[in-house]
Amino acid sequence: MDERLEYLQYLYDLQGYLVIENVLSSQQVDELNALVDAQELGEPKKENGYRFGAAGGSHGTSPGFLDWGQPFVDLMDHPQVMEVMRMQLGDCFRLDRIFCMRMWKGQPKGRLHSDYGVSEPFSKAQRGQYSHAPAHMAVHGFGVATFNLTDSGPGLGGTRLIPGSHNSHFKLPQRIRNDEVDDVAICPVAPAGSVTFFSEATTHGTAGWHAEHERRTLLYKYCASQLVWSRARVTAPEGLTLTKRQQRLLEEPAGAGWFFDSLFDDEEDEAQAAAD
Ligand SMILES: O=C(O)CCC(=O)C(=O)O
Numbered sequence: 001m002d003e004r005l006e007y008l009q010y011l012y013d014l015q016g017y018l019v020i021e022n023v024l025s026s027q028q029v030d031e032l033n034a035l036v037d038a039q040e041l042g043e044p045k046k047e048n049g050y051r052f053g054a055a056g057g058s059h060g061t062s063p064g065f066l067d068w069g070q071p072f073v074d075l076m077d078h079p080q081v082m083e084v085m086r087m088q089l090g091d092c093f094r095l096d097r098i099f100c101m102r103m104w105k106g107q108p109k110g111r112l113h114s115d116y117g118v119s120e121p122f123s124k125a126q127r128g129q130y131s132h133a134p135a136h137m138a139v140h141g142f143g144v145a146t147f148n149l150t151d152s153g154p155g156l157g158g159t160r161l162i163p164g165s166h167n168s169h170f171k172l173p174q175r176i177r178n179d180e181v182d183d184v185a186i187c188p189v190a191p192a193g194s195v196t197f198f199s200e201a202t203t204h205g206t207a208g209w210h211a212e213h214e215r216r217t218l219l220y221k222y223c224a225s226q227l228v229w230s231r232a233r234v235t236a237p238e239g240l241t242l243t244k245r246q247q248r249l250l251e252e253p254a255g256a257g258w259f260f261d262s263l264f265d266d267e268e269d270e271a272q273a274a275a276d
Contacts, residue, residue, distance in 0.1 A: 009087050016166035016202035017159075017188065023080045024147065024193040028071070033149050035069045036100065036216060044102040044214075050110075050206075056097030056234040057221070063237035064098045065218065070240050076220060077245050081145040082263065084197050085222050088143045091264050092225040092256035095234050095249040096142070101206075103157065103215035110206030112177055112185055114165065115229075116142065117201040119172040127171045140166065141224040142200035146190075149216035153189035157209035158217070159196050160187045166201040225260035228253040 001009070012018040024032070044050050055064025066072050075081070076095055085093055116139045118125040118132070125131035133139045152158025162185050165172075176184050187207040190196045198204055200221070209215050223229070236242055236250055245263050254260040262268075 005083065005087075008084065012084065012087060012197060015163045017161050017163065017196065017198040017204075018084065019188050019190050019194055019196050020080060020084070021191060021194040023078065023195045026193065029149055029192050032071055032147075032218070033216065035071065036102075036149070039068055041102065044104055044107065050101045050103050050107065050215075051099040052102060054097070054099035056095075056232050057230050059097065059099065059232060061232045061235060063235050065100050066098070066234065066240070067237045072218070073237065073240050073242060073246060075147060075218065076249055077243070077263070078145075078195075080195060081220065084195075085143050085145065086264065088140060088199065089222060089224045090256060091262040092260045093222050093249075093263065094225050094228075094251060094253060094260075095220060096223045096227075096229055097221045097232075098234055099219050101215060101217045101219065103206075103209035105209060105212060107209045109160070109179070109208040112160065112162070112172070112179075112203050112205040114172070114203040115200040116140070117166060118169060119165070119203060120201075123171065125171045127173070129171075130169050131171065132169065138224065138227050139201050140199055141227045142229070143222050144196075144198050144200060145220045145222070146196040146198075147218040147220070148190045148192055148194045148196060149218065150213050151191045151211070152187070152215060152217070153191070154187050156187075156211040157207040157215060158187055158190055159198070159204065160185045160207040161198055161202050161204040162186075163202075165203040166199045168203075172203055222249075225251075225254055225256045
């Protein structure tokens with residue numbers, strides 16, 4: 001493993017999140033923003049009205065924002081996303097759900113939550129007691145790649161999270177969940193063109209939006225191939241071209257290796273061919 005990857009792996013494992021800057025060039029950011037503009041999505045509304053082009057999860061089966069153009073399809077397997085998700089999820093993973101978030105100045109924060117681990121909503125862990133997530137729960141099996149299409153961070157708003165909380169053995173105290181204390185969750189610096197990665201076990205939410213410009217992010221949520229969150233799926237958009245790897249990312253859930261092939265077969269074949 002090269003030193004850069006070793007460094008990223010350490011930080012992601014330690015913090016439960018990672019921001020990598022300059023993943024997209026300014027031309028790519030402009031192109032994606034122009035395609036979002038072309039959708040004429042209207043005003044983002046308060047209370048859950050920030051999500052656009054959603055698919056999978058609680059949003060039903062459809063291509064969601066993949067329909068907005070080839071560049072949105074091509075981000076599914078952006079090499080930087082593949083590299084980080086492979087560290088978390090192994091060689092076989094799926095795109096489980098997607099949505100675009102848009103926020104305007106003055107829109108309020110979204111609650112801190114975690115989808116896995118001792119603080120997930122259906123956890124039987126008792127507040128204040130050292131607990132383990134049960135073995136049948138795949139605590140670290142879901143990961144998110146958030147492409148930031150406008151600047152976000154402290155003073156602006158954006159993704160908010162509690163570093164290291166993916167490995168916590170204590171249920172989130174109510175005073176943190178209710179935002180009675182304000183210095184535990186952070187809103188990391190994440191400029192346009194960056195990607196914010198986080199585990200769904202990391203306690204996360206949304207900071208209120210304070211910037212003059214619109215918040216725009218594209219969330220791609222992946223999971224180990226044998227896992228699934230809901231019965232809804234992200235499907236391939238009609239009329240756009242998907243590579244073999246992109247098609248594989250949209251396959252039905254199935255056991256890694258047994259019924260779901262590695263996303264990295266071709267890379268390995270190519271490396272082997274080059275070595276021969
Ligand atoms: O605002 C964000 O980036 C976090 C979104 C969120 O809360 C979620 O993905 O569940």
